[in-house]
Amino acid sequence: MKLSRYIYVLIIFFAAISMYFGIRNGLIVGGILICSLIYSMIHSNLKGNLRLNQIDILIIFFIFYNIFTGLFLLIGHLPISVFLSEIANSIIPISMYFFSKKYKFKDFDIFYKVFVISLIVVIISGLYYNLTLSDPFYLSYLERAYPNFHIIGFRLYPRLTSWIGSVAIGVLSLGGLLLTYYRLSISAINKKIGFSLVTIFTISILLSMQRSAIFALVFILLYIVKRVKVDRLFTFRNLSFFFVISTFMIGSFVVFYPEFTSSLFDRFSNIFTAISERNLDWLLVFDNNKMLLFGNGLGSGGHRAIEYQEIIADGNYFKMLYEIGIFGIITFIVIIINVLFHKIPSKKATFKLAILIFLFQAIGSNVLTFQISAILFWFYIGLVYNKNLDSLGTKNYEKDNSI
Numbered sequence: 001m002k003l004s005r006y007i008y009v010l011i012i013f014f015a016a017i018s019m020y021f022g023i024r025n026g027l028i029v030g031g032i033l034i035c036s037l038i039y040s041m042i043h044s045n046l047k048g049n050l051r052l053n054q055i056d057i058l059i060i061f062f063i064f065y066n067i068f069t070g071l072f073l074l075i076g077h078l079p080i081s082v083f084l085s086e087i088a089n090s091i092i093p094i095s096m097y098f099f100s101k102k103y104k105f106k107d108f109d110i111f112y113k114v115f116v117i118s119l120i121v122v123i124i125s126g127l128y129y130n131l132t133l134s135d136p137f138y139l140s141y142l143e144r145a146y147p148n149f150h151i152i153g154f155r156l157y158p159r160l161t162s163w164i165g166s167v168a169i170g171v172l173s174l175g176g177l178l179l180t181y182y183r184l185s186i187s188a189i190n191k192k193i194g195f196s197l198v199t200i201f202t203i204s205i206l207l208s209m210q211r212s213a214i215f216a217l218v219f220i221l222l223y224i225v226k227r228v229k230v231d232r233l234f235t236f237r238n239l240s241f242f243f244v245i246s247t248f249m250i251g252s253f254v255v256f257y258p259e260f261t262s263s264l265f266d267r268f269s270n271i272f273t274a275i276s277e278r279n280l281d282w283l284l285v286f287d288n289n290k291m292l293l294f295g296n297g298l299g300s301g302g303h304r305a306i307e308y309q310e311i312i313a314d315g316n317y318f319k320m321l322y323e324i325g326i327f328g329i330i331t332f333i334v335i336i337i338n339v340l341f342h343k344i345p346s347k348k349a350t351f352k353l354a355i356l357i358f359l360f361q362a363i364g365s366n367v368l369t370f371q372i373s374a375i376l377f378w379f380y381i382g383l384v385y386n387k388n389l390d391s392l393g394t395k396n397y398e399k400d401n402s403i
Contacts, residue, residue: 004099005110007033011372012118012164019141019163033092033375055338055385059097062331066091066298069324073297078308086299086323090369093378100382105389109188111379112179116197119176123204126162126169138163160207164372167365170213171373173204174220174357181224182350199245212361223353295325302369316362316369339381345390354380 010032052060070083103111129138141163159166180197183189205213290296299305301322320329336359340352358367358377367373383389 002107003032004096005103005107006114007096007375008111008115008118011375012122015164015372019138031088033095055335055342056098058331058335058338059094062328062335063091063094065328065331066324069295069297069328070299071297072291072295073300076296076300078297078300078305082299082302082304082308083297085304086302086369089302089371090374091298093371093374095378096375097378097382100379101385103383103386103388105188108383108389112183115172115179116176119172119204120200122162122164122169123160123173123200126160127207129162130160159209160204166208166210167367167370168372170205170208170210171358171361171367171370172376173201173208174213174216175354175376177201177205177217177220178350178354178357181220182347185227185350186347196245202246210365212364216357216360219357220353291325292321293325294327295321295323298323302366314366315364316366319366319369339384342384344384348384348389351380351383355384 067087070080070087073083074080100108100111142161160169162169164172177198180189180194180201184191184194184198202217205217301319317329320332336355339355344352355377358373358380361367368377
């Protein structure tokens with residue numbers, strides 16, 4: 001379990017290495033996670049602490065059903081490498097649920113700090129690369145990661161991409177914002193540091209130019225405003241500090257990148273065209289779905305499979321419908337319903353909001369089957385069921401004002 005707290009520094013490290021050497025960082029991180037889970041389960045079993053509840057059983061069933069559908073993928077004459085890649089990207093991240101549900105505050109604290117520091121390194125590096133585009137290794141990485149880079153090079157440039165991609169930047173920055181807000185709400189972080197991080201992640205979301213992330217940002221800000229009286233975070237001094245920092249950072253970036261404002265406006269104004277842009281892909285998924293009930297096999301609708309067929313499901317729900325069928329997607333829905341209706345203290349409502357935002361983003365992006373973001377999704381679900389965090393923010397909780 002202890003290794004899981006450092007998972008994002010490992011992800012970021014191997015992603016950076018892959019930029020220069022082209023290694024399969026997803027398989028490496030997946031291997032680390034699964035080895036950690038096996039060790040944790042053996043350790044818990046020896047101690048007699050291995051007890052499963054209803055949601056545990058549902059999630060374990062969902063994992064094994066996904067693996068079982070690999071048979072359908074092989075029947076469809078797709079290589080096993082497609083299946084193994086999808087296991088690493090979307091199934092192994094589910095193990096994060098079993099880790100985070102047992103975290104004590106110390107574990108959560110370490111995870112948060114490692115996650116935030118790793119993300120800030122990615123953001124700063126991304127800003128440097130975006131403003132210079134001078135590193136030949138970075139340009140070669142863009143050519144490998146984005147096959148149409150030469151055609152859409154200028155369109156790609158304004159997005160904050162770093163070495164993990166603009167989708168991941170948007171998703172993880174939303175995560176950084178929500179986790180920081182949660183720590184602010186339970187007085188577990190210095191307010192100036194907390195508001196500075198909220199500002200950084202807000203700007204990072206805008207720079208990612210990801211429409212779903214920008215739209216989700218609006219809902220998060222509305223949620224925060226709604227909870228002003230409950231959390232008592234927004235004094236005049238705090239708001240003034242937030243405004244000054246935001247103005248300085250946004251102003252500095254506009255000076256270096258004058259087109260930022262118009263590019264951001266174009267992305268936000270076209271936010272509702274994301275669905276229409278994917279209509280043809282989704283219709284193709286329906287027309288070619290030969291096994292609607294049980295699916296065509298895990299990975300058969302992903303980006304790896306496009307090397308062997310013309311079908312790609314860009315959007316998690318259509319991807320799941322194509323790969324694991326109606327039966328699989330119903331199982332997933334039952335899990336989500338259990339999560340959302342599970343009773344938790346009001347301070348932990350932020351985690352349910354984070355899950356809802358993931359589910360919203362999954363309409364047009366494969367964020368639930370993208371390893372770097374899927375880990376965070378299942379991390380949130382584990383926190384919903386984590387009883388060790390239930391007392392945080394109450395009178396019985398001893399405040400920790402460190403970062």
